Amino acid sequence: MTKHNNEREVTREVRDEIERFLFREARLIDSEQEREWLETMVDAEITYQVFSRQLRYRKDTRGSGDKEVYFFDDNYADLAHRVELCENGMQWVADPPNRLRRIVGNIEGFEGERAGEYRVYSNCMVTRNRMVYEQMSYAYGREDILRRGVDGRLKLLQRVVDFEERFVRGKNLLFIL
Amino acid sequence: MVDVSKLINTKDGIQSRRIFHDQAIYDLEMERIFARCWLFLTHESLIPNTGDFITTKMGQDNVIVVRQQNGKVRAFVNSCSHRGARVCAAEAGNTRSFVCSYHGWAYGIDGSLQGVPLEKEVYNNQLDKFTHGLVEVALVDSFCGFIYGCFDPQAPSLREYLGEAAWYLEAWMDAPGGTELIGPPSRSMLYCNWKTPGENFIGDMYHVGWTHASSTQVLFSQSPLMALQGNASLPAPAEVMGMHFTSRGGHGAAITYGGRGGIYATARENEMLLAWLAAQTPKVAERLGEVRAKFYNSAWDGTIFPNNSFLVGPNTFKVWLPRGPGAIEALTWTWVEKDMPKELKRIIARNMNQTFGTAGMLESEDTDNMESMTQSNDGLVTRRGTLNAQMGLGREREDVVMPGVVSDAMINELSHRGFYRYYQEMLVAESWDELRANSSKWKKAHLER
Numbered sequence: 001m002t003k004h005n006n007e008r009e010v011t012r013e014v015r016d017e018i019e020r021f022l023f024r025e026a027r028l029i030d031s032e033q034e035r036e037w038l039e040t041m042v043d044a045e046i047t048y049q050v051f052s053r054q055l056r057y058r059k060d061t062r063g064s065g066d067k068e069v070y071f072f073d074d075n076y077a078d079l080a081h082r083v084e085l086c087e088n089g090m091q092w093v094a095d096p097p098n099r100l101r102r103i104v105g106n107i108e109g110f111e112g113e114r115a116g117e118y119r120v121y122s123n124c125m126v127t128r129n130r131m132v133y134e135q136m137s138y139a140y141g142r143e144d145i146l147r148r149g150v151d152g153r154l155k156l157l158q159r160v161v162d163f164e165e166r167f168v169r170g171k172n173l174l175f176i177l
Numbered sequence: 178m179v180d181v182s183k184l185i186n187t188k189d190g191i192q193s194r195r196i197f198h199d200q201a202i203y204d205l206e207m208e209r210i211f212a213r214c215w216l217f218l219t220h221e222s223l224i225p226n227t228g229d230f231i232t233t234k235m236g237q238d239n240v241i242v243v244r245q246q247n248g249k250v251r252a253f254v255n256s257c258s259h260r261g262a263r264v265c266a267a268e269a270g271n272t273r274s275f276v277c278s279y280h281g282w283a284y285g286i287d288g289s290l291q292g293v294p295l296e297k298e299v300y301n302n303q304l305d306k307f308t309h310g311l312v313e314v315a316l317v318d319s320f321c322g323f324i325y326g327c328f329d330p331q332a333p334s335l336r337e338y339l340g341e342a343a344w345y346l347e348a349w350m351d352a353p354g355g356t357e358l359i360g361p362p363s364r365s366m367l368y369c370n371w372k373t374p375g376e377n378f379i380g381d382m383y384h385v386g387w388t389h390a391s392s393t394q395v396l397f398s399q400s401p402l403m404a405l406q407g408n409a410s411l412p413a414p415a416e417v418m419g420m421h422f423t424s425r426g427g428h429g430a431a432i433t434y435g436g437r438g439g440i441y442a443t444a445r446e447n448e449m450l451l452a453w454l455a456a457q458t459p460k461v462a463e464r465l466g467e468v469r470a471k472f473y474n475s476a477w478d479g480t481i482f483p484n485n486s487f488l489v490g491p492n493t494f495k496v497w498l499p500r501g502p503g504a505i506e507a508l509t510w511t512w513v514e515k516d517m518p519k520e521l522k523r524i525i526a527r528n529m530n531q532t533f534g535t536a537g538m539l540e541s542e543d544t545d546n547m548e549s550m551t552q553s554n555d556g557l558v559t560r561r562g563t564l565n566a567q568m569g570l571g572r573e574r575e576d577v578v579m580p581g582v583v584s585d586a587m588i589n590e591l592s593h594r595g596f597y598r599y600y601q602e603m604l605v606a607e608s609w610d611e612l613r614a615n616s617s618k619w620k621k622a623h624l625e626r
């Protein structure tokens with residue numbers, strides 16, 4: 001997680017607003033309302049990234065190559081593709097439907113670098129139930145930037161997840177984190 | 178134990194279902210295939226400097242692959258000669274030594290035992306350090322920068338092992354300027370037998386239109402692969418769409434002509450790749466000839482026996498590490514051409530991760546099939562049955578330019594049959610000499626009707 005100094009906490013009012021935003025987002029995604037999520041909660045300029053970090057020794061600064069692999073490195077159009085995929089009726093992997101359930105906690109909100117932007121941290125526990133026998137769980141932290149639009153409503157401008165489970169036992173991350 | 182010489186019937190394209198289930202067969206696979214075949218380790222580009230290393234697995238054996246002082250690459254079993262603990266916990270990095278975390282024995286990057294804490298006091302200087310180095314992987318070599326290792330010193334050279342497949346692989350691996358892998362790999366658990374993804378990638382173009390009906394529609398709108406969407410009809414005779422090959426060593430691929438471009442999300446990204454390919458094609462043609470220049474512009478799905486698969490188009494490069502008969506670890510990299518502009522490399526990596534990475538839209542569609550075709554054989558009665566890979570039987574032929582056995586039908590199971598032909602041969606053969614003795618007549622199993 002990025003370390004930020006001198007962070008200014010948001011007001012209690014904004015804190016409540018941020019929390020309502022994250023809870024609504026969780027509910028929409030977990031109840032297959034991805035389109036509603038995309039169209040009402042996601043900023044058109046979004047950067048949505050989930051990456052996994054190769055495990056190297058703490059003291060090793062000389063190793064070659066990238067240390068991260070990006071599972072998601074999506075913009076709005078990419079996310080729209082993922083949403084379309086859920087909607088075209090041919091996604092056999094989601095039929096019968098998968099069921100997602102997430103707990104969002106440890107929410108913190110700070111004033112962002114620009115006016116009307118907030119830096120938001122949260123932790124997520126997601127359980128995915130699919131087909132008759134599969135149950136998989138995922139835990140991760142999110143670092144978001146929310147931006148207030150001209151209509152006064154918050155939207156997701158940036159999400160970065162530094163995914164900790166190096167070897168993903170839950171097979172894939174084909175859901176909105 | 179079942180009679181392993183009866184598991185596969187190449188001529189008729191039939192396989193026993195037990196190959197996806199039986200522990201005894203799996204144990205024999207470890208011994209006869211994974212301890213004897215060339216297995217993918219890493220790419221030259223990921224360990225360019227002295228002391229650069231990665232850790233991975235060959236079968237279920239943990240190994241360290243490390244660049245030596247003299248520039249050569251060697252590989253060692255990642256287990257201490259003292260009590261067997263792991264000597265390297267990192268996945269990659271740069272080091273001068275590997276120090277065991279249990280009692281502190283220290284090994285050089287050449288695998289030799291260099292330091293033993295309190296050696297004088299506790300061993301009375303009686304420990305023979307010379308015979309306590311790390312166990313070395315017998316053979317390490319690279320092909321177009323892709324590094325493979327083999328535990329069996331009797332095995333043929335890597336080049337010979339790849340056989341006829343090398344001629345094909347060069348069409349993309351030996352691109353002008355060379356290729357590289359973008360590291361690190363993704364790592365995920367799939368609950369399937371290690372052969373199920375291998376046989377899918379080796380040339381199953383039949384599933385593309387159906388398994389991937391959803392994602393081909395959303396993602397491949399500008400690609401020739403779109404024609405397959407829904408498996409409703411084929412736009413051109415299958416002959417025009419591409420070809421299939423299999424080789425002595427079971428490696429194979431399906432090649433879809435002209436299919437390498439057009440799979441990216443935006444027109445600008447597609448144009449960028451097509452412009453790149455157009456600029457490179459004359460160089461490829463000059464070095465490798467017109468046929469392989471055509472292959473260079475094609476979409477491929479292929480497998481290098483036993484557990485290394487790749488795609489050209491969505492540039493994925495994968496290893497399926499076995500974890501018992503019913504589970505694997507999938508390692509996934511993006512491959513690119515070294516000389517490509519940085520932006521094009523990023524476009525390719527983004528696309529690869531969106532399609533075949535851990536959050537990849539096509540990857541997850543494939544996974545369900547691989548898992549259910551494994552797990553259904555938990556049923557005793559179910560696994561008494563057989564599987565059918567007869568598609569394209571009778572259409573195999575030899576060609577004057579293209580080596581191995583080829584077929585002009587792109588939607589085909591010729592490469593499946595070749596994979597399992599060699600699979601059975603490896604299980605049955607006691608030695609590489611026995612395998613070599615079969616080499617003059619391997620094509621008969623495909624060509625004689």
Ligand code: FES
Pocket residue numbers: 257258259260261262277278279280281282
């Ligand atoms: S097990 Fe490695 S030093 Fe003892």
Ligand SMILES: [Fe+2]
Pocket residue numbers: 377384385388389539543
């Ligand atoms: Fe597939």
